[in-house]
Amino acid sequence: MQRYIDEVDPLCVERAAGARFFDVDGRSYLDANSSWWVSTLGHNHPRLVEALARQAGRLCHVSLAGVTHEGAAKLGEELVAIAPPGLVKVFYSDDGSTAVEVALKLALQMWQNEGRPQRRRFVALDGAFHGETIGAASLGGVEVFRRPFAGVLMECIHVPPPEGDAPEDAGYARAFEALEKLLAEGSDTIAAVVLEPLVQGAAGMRMYDAAYLRHARALCDRYDVLLVIDEVFTGYGRTGAMWASTRAGVAPDLMCLAKGFSGGMFPMAATLATGRVFDAFLGAPERAFYYGHSFCGNPLGAAIAREVLAIFREEEIVAKVQPKAARITKAFAAMREIPGVVRSRSLGMIGALDLSKGAAYLGELGWKVYVEARKRGAYLRPLGDVVYVAPPLTIPDDELETLLGIVEESVRAALG
The missing domain is CATH 3.40.640.10 (Type I PLP-dependent aspartate aminotransferase-like (Major domain))
Incomplete structure (x- = not known):
């Protein structure tokens, strides 16, 4: 907690829509984890509102x-x-x-x-x-x-x-x-x-x-x-x-x-x-x-x-997930070749990378990726040394491509 108080600059979110939320400075971020996995249909889906x-x-x-x-x-x-x-x-x-x-x-x-x-x-x-x-x-x-x-x-x-x-x-x-x-x-x-x-x-x-x-x-x-x-x-x-x-x-x-x-x-x-x-x-x-x-x-x-x-x-959400899931699988399989990545895997709308053997929950490598992703416009909260995506099931294809690109760039930058 002390480290959080001393070092962390939290995102201050003002509004959200679809796969993005927007901070008080007007910058948008792709939500790579559906806000802890809850916003499966995206933020502020108009029918839910x-x-x-x-x-x-x-x-x-x-x-x-x-x-x-x-x-x-x-x-x-x-x-x-x-x-x-x-x-x-x-x-x-x-x-x-x-x-x-x-x-x-x-x-x-x-x-x-x-x-x-x-x-x-x-x-x-x-x-x-x-x-x-x-x-x-x-x-x-x-x-x-x-x-x-x-x-x-x-x-x-x-x-x-x-x-x-x-x-x-x-x-x-x-x-x-x-x-x-x-x-x-x-x-x-x-x-x-x-x-x-x-x-x-x-x-x-x-x-x-x-x-x-x-x-x-x-x-x-x-x-x-x-x-x-x-x-x-x-x-x-x-x-x-x-x-x-x-x-x-x-x-x-x-x-x-x-x-x-x-x-x-x-x-x-x-x-x-x-x-x-x-x-x-x-x-x-x-x-x-x-x-x-x-x-x-x-x-x-x-x-x-x-x-x-x-x-x-x-809206046949589950059926429409299939091509998006295939894209995540392909992208995360390719990221296995990044030097420093230990393992990759995917299932449905989940893709994950281990950045260390054992992928320690309190590891620091994932947080280095988080910093790089935030610079690039994505909220990519890790699980220690595990970097993953679980975006809204409704994320548009072009935004999914952008997100996967940010993940790859951020992992490469963090691992040097």
């Missing part, structure tokens, strides 16, 4: 406590209609951390209601990031985020993520074996396996093959453990499909949604559940899920979230 204004003129807030409203009900129907098979119930919250927190509490109480209260542990991948509330932080495998709170976190067992270029590689075999051994020996104390599907975002855009997700689903079925899929980052088209889990042909027991859920316009999130999970809370009053936020399912957020889904349908 209109939906917000229209709803604000009718109903801004009502609690979902013995009350409902049309927006929340219809949004739930629309989510279930496009969700992976079996997810039939929706619980609203306000951001990615709380969407994950909801999933953890549902898992813990479900097992308690079913007479197996000893199922209190969770399983996540090394390098995992699932949010910043205490429950979500318990799953975290990024040590710098987890360490200050280690003494109060829930028990989570971290297993190695799959490593290598293909499921046949030894790194995948080790990951498969570690997860299977853990569930075979300890499933009677495990509430759920929680995974970021196909991409571990905050870990440095680590990407893995869909085979691991299918393996995890099969093991959870075999040992009767819940599978929680955290689509907070990967959902809403980021990987080239509406849901990353769909790319693997996997349906979870619980799915967490946020970020693109409201297109960066409003704090809003949801956790989707199967009928089996929901049914565990029926019966006596003490079996109920006593949890909820004041703004759960609020009318403003629901109106925006429904308009996001309408835009995805009517």
